[in-house]
Amino acid sequence: FYGTYGQSTSPPVPKVMATWEAISLGKQSVPEYFNFAHDMLDLWSQLEKAGHRPPNPAFWWVNGTGAEVKWTFEELGKQSRKAANVLEGVCGLQPGDRMMLVLPRLPEWWLIIVACMRTGVVMIPGISQLTEKDLKYRLQASRAKSIVTNDSLAPHVDAISADCPSLQTKLLVSDSKCPGWMNFRELLQEASSQHSCVRTKNQDPMAIYFTSGTTGAPKMAEHSQSSYGLGFMASGRRWVALTESSVFWNTTDTGWVKAAWTLFSAWSNGACVFVHELPRVDAKTILNTLCRFPITTLCCVPTIFRLLVQEDLRRYKFQSLRHCLTGGEALNPDVRDKWKSQTGLELYEGYGQSETVLICANIRGSTIKSGSMGKACPPYDVQIVDDEGNVLPPGEEGNIAVRIRPTRPFCFFNCYLDSPEKTAASERGDFYITGDRAHVDKDGYYWFIGRNDDVINSSSYRIGPVEVESALAEHPAVVESAVVSSPDPIRGEVVKAFIVLSPAYSSHDPETLTKELQEHVKRVTAPYKYPRKVAFVSELPKTVSGKIQRSILRNQEWGR
Numbered sequence: 200f201y202g203t204y205g206q207s208t209s210p211p212v213p214k215v216m217a218t219w220e221a222i223s224l225g226k227q228s229v230p231e232y233f234n235f236a237h238d239m240l241d242l243w244s245q246l247e248k249a250g251h252r253p254p255n256p257a258f259w260w261v262n263g264t265g266a267e268v269k270w271t272f273e274e275l276g277k278q279s280r281k282a283a284n285v286l287e288g289v290c291g292l293q294p295g296d297r298m299m300l301v302l303p304r305l306p307e308w309w310l311i312i313v314a315c316m317r318t319g320v321v322m323i324p325g326i327s328q329l330t331e332k333d334l335k336y337r338l339q340a341s342r343a344k345s346i347v348t349n350d351s352l353a354p355h356v357d358a359i360s361a362d363c364p365s366l367q368t369k370l371l372v373s374d375s376k377c378p379g380w381m382n383f384r385e386l387l388q389e390a391s392s393q394h395s396c397v398r399t400k401n402q403d404p405m406a407i408y409f410t411s412g413t414t415g416a417p418k419m420a421e422h423s424q425s426s427y428g429l430g431f432m433a434s435g436r437r438w439v440a441l442t443e444s445s446v447f448w449n450t451t452d453t454g455w456v457k458a459a460w461t462l463f464s465a466w467s468n469g470a471c472v473f474v475h476e477l478p479r480v481d482a483k484t485i486l487n488t489l490c491r492f493p494i495t496t497l498c499c500v501p502t503i504f505r506l507l508v509q510e511d512l513r514r515y516k517f518q519s520l521r522h523c524l525t526g527g528e529a530l531n532p533d534v535r536d537k538w539k540s541q542t543g544l545e546l547y548e549g550y551g552q553s554e555t556v557l558i559c560a561n562i563r564g565s566t567i568k569s570g571s572m573g574k575a576c577p578p579y580d581v582q583i584v585d586d587e588g589n590v591l592p593p594g595e596e597g598n599i600a601v602r603i604r605p606t607r608p609f610c611f612f613n614c615y616l617d618s619p620e621k622t623a624a625s626e627r628g629d630f631y632i633t634g635d636r637a638h639v640d641k642d643g644y645y646w647f648i649g650r651n652d653d654v655i656n657s658s659s660y661r662i663g664p665v666e667v668e669s670a671l672a673e674h675p676a677v678v679e680s681a682v683v684s685s686p687d688p689i690r691g692e693v694v695k696a697f698i699v700l701s702p703a704y705s706s707h708d709p710e711t712l713t714k715e716l717q718e719h720v721k722r723v724t725a726p727y728k729y730p731r732k733v734a735f736v737s738e739l740p741k742t743v744s745g746k747i748q749r750s751i752l753r754n755q756e757w758g759r
């Protein structure tokens with residue numbers, strides 16, 4: 200399956216972009232120097248000027264109460280050059296310096312990301328729900344010289360900045376002033392729009408991503424200029440199905456890696472990045488936005504699709520939506536079926552990590568096997584391997600792994616920063632080990648079983664939580680669930696399900712409902728997987744990016 204995307208129905212890229220696409224697919228080598236802002240964005244700006252791109256904005260921001268920002272590629276270029284002068288001038292940042300960027304979904308986030316590329320400053324996006332403790336951990340670990348944030352987070356940064364000796368400049372994105380902070384909006388207005396982009400080598404660092412911390416303390420995955428910059432072009436055409444006329448909305452928070460995936464997929468393909476400020480993520484706002492704006496392409500994590508399918512979707516008439524994607528967590532087949540039957544739109548799942556670009560996906564036009572996360576995506580060579588790094592045959596459960604020897608893919612993290620032992624621990628033989636378990640079938644489709652630590656071993660049966668959660672999701676009483684191991688004197692460990700009930704079932708007798716759900720799971724999947732223990736809860740613990748934290752529930756069960 201290596202090196203093939205199967206049958207792609209995506210239109211070809213414009214001729215001048217063809218080399219970048221060939222590189223993105225691993226068919227040509229990456230040039231020594233690469234800078235996304237200079238080599239991609241400025242090229243799209245030229246194509247736009249020459250009339251070779253439809254009148255589709257490059258960036259379109261709305262806040263739901265009437266405010267809008269729209270930039271062409273030319274405007275984005277101009278504004279980001281001004282922002283680059285702010286970073287280099289008053290902030291005194293040099294190539295290689297690190298800047299933390301913790302902003303809600305404000306247009307400045309996208310500007311500053313591009314400005315970082317223009318100046319060679321290494322960006323470290325963070326989620327705006329970060330607490331003081333989280334901020335301190337990240338600022339200390341990364342030794343960031345500068346931070347950009349807004350009014351609500353500034354006091355938290357002030358509270359911990361004395362403990363962060365590397366931090367020199369603080370930039371505020373706000374219409375008001377704050378002592379000790381430079382005002383980015385004011386500085387931007389005054390800044391010159393003349394700036395020449397620094398020359399960056401393709402392996403120079405471009406970004407540091409803290410992983411979500413679903414399983415432990417967040418690690419710092421460092422990415423190069425070419426990694427994300429070139430690694431999303433091909434998947435952007437084939438999985439996200441983007442063209443120059445697409446309007447792509449991903450509801451993700453800016454701090455999560457998905458926001459960068461969206462930016463690079465869209466802008467390397469000349470598409471528009473659509474953003475709703477979404478101070479609160481709620482189903483009705485998302486559905487109404489799809490009706491009001493000509494959004495062609497939507498990506499949300501499965502948690503959000505689980506919310507959306509609780510609504511009566513037939514009441515909404517989406518203006519232009521034609522392609523929907525999900526990833527970040529396993530998609531329950533039932534959610535996909537409900538979305539499809541009510542909207543007529545397929546849900547294309549993808550799989551990847553902060554450390555990588557897209558590893559597996561159901562690409563547009565391919566046959567989807569329900570419950571599978573699709574096939575391997577080039578240029579990665581994806582295999583299922585045992586704990587020593589030996590490739591396993593189809594059908595056998597093992598580690599999802601990406602080949603890194605003899606050649607490490609260009610679109611791959613450089614290392615876990617300051618942690619050679621963690622980098623080494625993630626490798627086995629010729630492979631990078633993702634930490635996730637799956638099997639591949641004879642047609643090359645990957646079937647996710649669970650994170651290594653989430654797999655349950657009950658009476659020597661290995662049970663992946665996702666299968667049980669997906670079976671539960673097929674019952675109308677279940678909004679969502681988390682399945683973990685729980686101690687048992689005879690079996691060692693058994694399956695326990697924490698279930699959030701839909702309102703219509705919340706007053707049902709818990710004992711009767713438990714039995715009904717257990718019987719239901721026995722009917723729809725192999726009976727040994729049924730949850731012997733069930734607890735009804737009002738919500739599940741989740742990371743700020745919306746992923747279920749099974750480890751918290753597991754530790755609770757085991758009294759850790």
Ligand SMILES: Nc1ncnc2c1ncn2[C@@H]1O[C@H](COP(=O)(O)OP(=O)(O)OP(=O)(O)O)[C@@H](O)[C@H]1O
Pocket residue numbers: 410411412413414415416417418456525526527528529530548549550551552553554572633634635647650746
């Ligand atoms: N389509 C998918 N199906 C199932 N799981 C997915 C899918 N896409 C992503 N994931 C999960 O998300 C993980 C990647 O998420 P991310 O890089 O944000 O870090 P994390 O693993 O959640 O955090 P940490 O490494 O700190 O525990 C994958 O390793 C996988 O477990």
